[in-house]
Amino acid sequence: xxxxxxxxxTEFERRRGVSQVTVRPGFAQIHVESEAESPSAFRLAVxxxxxxANIRISMLKLESRGLSFLVEAxxxxxxxxxxxxxxxGVRSNCSLIEVHAVNMRDEEGLIARVIATAIASGATMNxxxxxxxxxxxxxxxxxxxPLADQLFxxxxxxxxx
Amino acid sequence: MKFGGTSVQTxxxxxxxxxxxxxxxxxxxxxxxxxxxxxRKGAPYATDTLIEELRQIDSSxxxxxxxxxMMLACGEIFSAVTxxxxxxxxxxxxxxxxxxxxxxxxxxxxxxxxxxxxxxTGILNSIQRGEIPVICGFQGTFAIPGEPxxxxxxxxxxxxxxxxxxxxxxxxxxAVEIFTDVDGVKTADxxxxxNAPTLARVSYEEVAEIAHLGARVLHPRxxxxxxxxxxxxxxxxxxxxxxxxxxxxxGQVEGRRVTGVTHSGKLVYLEFDLRHATTSHCxxxxxxxxxxxxxxxxxxxxxxxxxxxIGFAVMxxxxxxxxxxxxGLVAPIGEGKxxxxxxxxxxxxxxxxxxxxxxxxxxxxxxxxxxxxxxxCTIVSLVGSDFLENPKVFFDMLxxxxxxxxxxxxxxxxxxxVSCLVPESETHRAVARLHSQFGLESIAExxxxxxxxx
Numbered sequence: 001x002x003x004x005x006x007x008x009x010t011e012f013e014r015r016r017g018v019s020q021v022t023v024r025p026g027f028a029q030i031h032v033e034s035e036a037e038s039p040s041a042f043r044l045a046v047x048x049x050x051x052x053a054n055i056r057i058s059m060l061k062l063e064s065r066g067l068s069f070l071v072e073a074x075x076x077x078x079x080x081x082x083x084x085x086x087x088x089g090v091r092s093n094c095s096l097i098e099v100h101a102v103n104m105r106d107e108e109g110l111i112a113r114v115i116a117t118a119i120a121s122g123a124t125m126n127x128x129x130x131x132x133x134x135x136x137x138x139x140x141x142x143x144x145x146p147l148a149d150q151l152f153x154x155x156x157x158x159x160x161x
Numbered sequence: 162m163k164f165g166g167t168s169v170q171t172x173x174x175x176x177x178x179x180x181x182x183x184x185x186x187x188x189x190x191x192x193x194x195x196x197x198x199x200x201r202k203g204a205p206y207a208t209d210t211l212i213e214e215l216r217q218i219d220s221s222x223x224x225x226x227x228x229x230x231m232m233l234a235c236g237e238i239f240s241a242v243t244x245x246x247x248x249x250x251x252x253x254x255x256x257x258x259x260x261x262x263x264x265x266x267x268x269x270x271x272x273x274x275x276x277x278x279x280x281x282t283g284i285l286n287s288i289q290r291g292e293i294p295v296i297c298g299f300q301g302t303f304a305i306p307g308e309p310x311x312x313x314x315x316x317x318x319x320x321x322x323x324x325x326x327x328x329x330x331x332x333x334x335x336a337v338e339i340f341t342d343v344d345g346v347k348t349a350d351x352x353x354x355x356n357a358p359t360l361a362r363v364s365y366e367e368v369a370e371i372a373h374l375g376a377r378v379l380h381p382r383x384x385x386x387x388x389x390x391x392x393x394x395x396x397x398x399x400x401x402x403x404x405x406x407x408x409x410x411x412g413q414v415e416g417r418r419v420t421g422v423t424h425s426g427k428l429v430y431l432e433f434d435l436r437h438a439t440t441s442h443c444x445x446x447x448x449x450x451x452x453x454x455x456x457x458x459x460x461x462x463x464x465x466x467x468x469x470x471i472g473f474a475v476m477x478x479x480x481x482x483x484x485x486x487x488x489g490l491v492a493p494i495g496e497g498k499x500x501x502x503x504x505x506x507x508x509x510x511x512x513x514x515x516x517x518x519x520x521x522x523x524x525x526x527x528x529x530x531x532x533x534x535x536x537x538c539t540i541v542s543l544v545g546s547d548f549l550e551n552p553k554v555f556f557d558m559l560x561x562x563x564x565x566x567x568x569x570x571x572x573x574x575x576x577x578x579v580s581c582l583v584p585e586s587e588t589h590r591a592v593a594r595l596h597s598q599f600g601l602e603s604i605a606e607x608x609x610x611x612x613x614x615x
Contacts, residue, residue, distance in 0.1 A: 012275075012276040012277065012278070012279070012327045012330065012386055012389075013275040013276050013277075013323070013327075013382060013385070013386065014275075014385075015275070016268075016270070016275060040559075040563050040569075041563075043559065044556065044559060044560055044563060047555050047556035047559060047560075048556050048560075050552060050556075051552045051553040051555075051556045053552075054552055055552055056551075056552050057552065057555060058574060059574065060555050060572050060574060061465055061467075061571070061572065062465075062569065062570070062571055062572060063465075063467065063470070064470070068467075102385075103373075103381070103382070105373075105460055105462065106273070106317075106318075106460070107460075108458030108459070108460060109454060109455040109456070109457065109458040109459055109460070110455075110460075111460065111461045111464070112451045112452070112454035112455035112459060112461055113451075113455040115451045115461075115464065115466065116448055116451035116452045116454075116455050119444050119447050119448040119451060120448050122444070125466065126467075127466070127467070128464050128465075128466040129464065129573050129574070130461065130462065130463065130464045130573060131573060131574075131575045131578075132370075132373040132374070132381075133373070134575075135464075
């Protein structure tokens, strides 16, 4: 039996805390609402319309009287066409900031810290979403890079200390 | 080869596990074993039992994380030594290793340490001597400069899976096999969907997503390490020749959009209605709430942040802390005579809140911000690949739940999953309905187990 240890001192797990902050431009946020008593049928009708028009959506958020979501900027016209009957509101020039941190739902208070830092920056945020390994912040494009830089400076330094 | 708690909890179970190790050895492999603590809740050396031993001394005294780690590590040590003796009874030389003896170095976070490096010299020497190394899962050591010996740390949830994947990577293993008491990775929790098939092949990313979102069959940290080092992972049942799941690179998994339905979390959803707040004050109010959550280490889920709403879910175990922090919280905002915002849980203010409002009245206008509370929520998720390529997935998921009269309070999504916050009482129905809606019962069942090491 012959064995060769290919690794003697090997890095394994990613460091805890914020590891990376990225910016993806090229989105728009669509917002639709209704005065209907129960919003669920309304929401389904909206989602059916965008699905029928073959428009990919992301960061779907349910709101008390409707819903909002992101579409790629080059699909905004198609989306507004598809939603003509629903009087959609559009926030153009939207970018997506992704704040990456492994297992962030297990890191006490980390998600709240990221959001508090983002709010304190004064950037115009349209939307926030969370997953186990990242927070997504939909933000006005002109605010995106400064906010990303600020988040990385505040949170990566905090983790390093 | 990693054996979980139920795979080593009785002499019979250990014998079955040991026979699998011997079989691999006799086929010419050099098996390296990682074991969890023996048994689950209630067993004499299970993690919960060991913690209870300490609590019984005086439940009012906090257990220091360092001491807790020392205690918890005993479960795996007992398990490893017992496994070595079982192998010896089968005529095989074996040697137990604590995490530190196996060369596992971690960061210094007691109770939730991360593996930083592994020096597998001791394991390799053991193999060269013809022994079968048996490593205590879930633990490592952290070196404090100037102090001999190193500090024992434990790896937190899923620690033994993580140990197995990391040791496999350090040794350049042909495969890492995770033995448990169920057949492979299922398309849903079999307690909720009894006919849920076992997946034959699933990508590292998908299994990590499934694990993050609630499936307990494999810890995501293990999947992430295996992915980084491109080591095939197998999930197998210790107690039968049932189906096996192979976890491999994303590109090798044939087209399949939806992989599984998961459920996770006992949560409480909170939503503040900011419509009564002055628009220019909303950001500061939001910042105060999130700063408070950060300062007290509250973990948030399913966030909803808009100019008119602050919404998030917290773990039920953290809710009493959150309630204490937020109900009656006072936030004066604005120059001169400020607006005095007071968060109020429910429609009727507590007596303390009423008193506060009266006292604060002369200082500025008191604005109550109602906080709506939804207790007993859970997250139900669809996991798959390239979800966002399919515009219909949100519609299909929400329609399915709507048709079943299951309320959805909020959603979140990634490339690999779409999650809905639903009433905890509806978890079973939601999982079963979605499993059926997305045709998961017709996914081809994985083949039966073959030989060891794949």
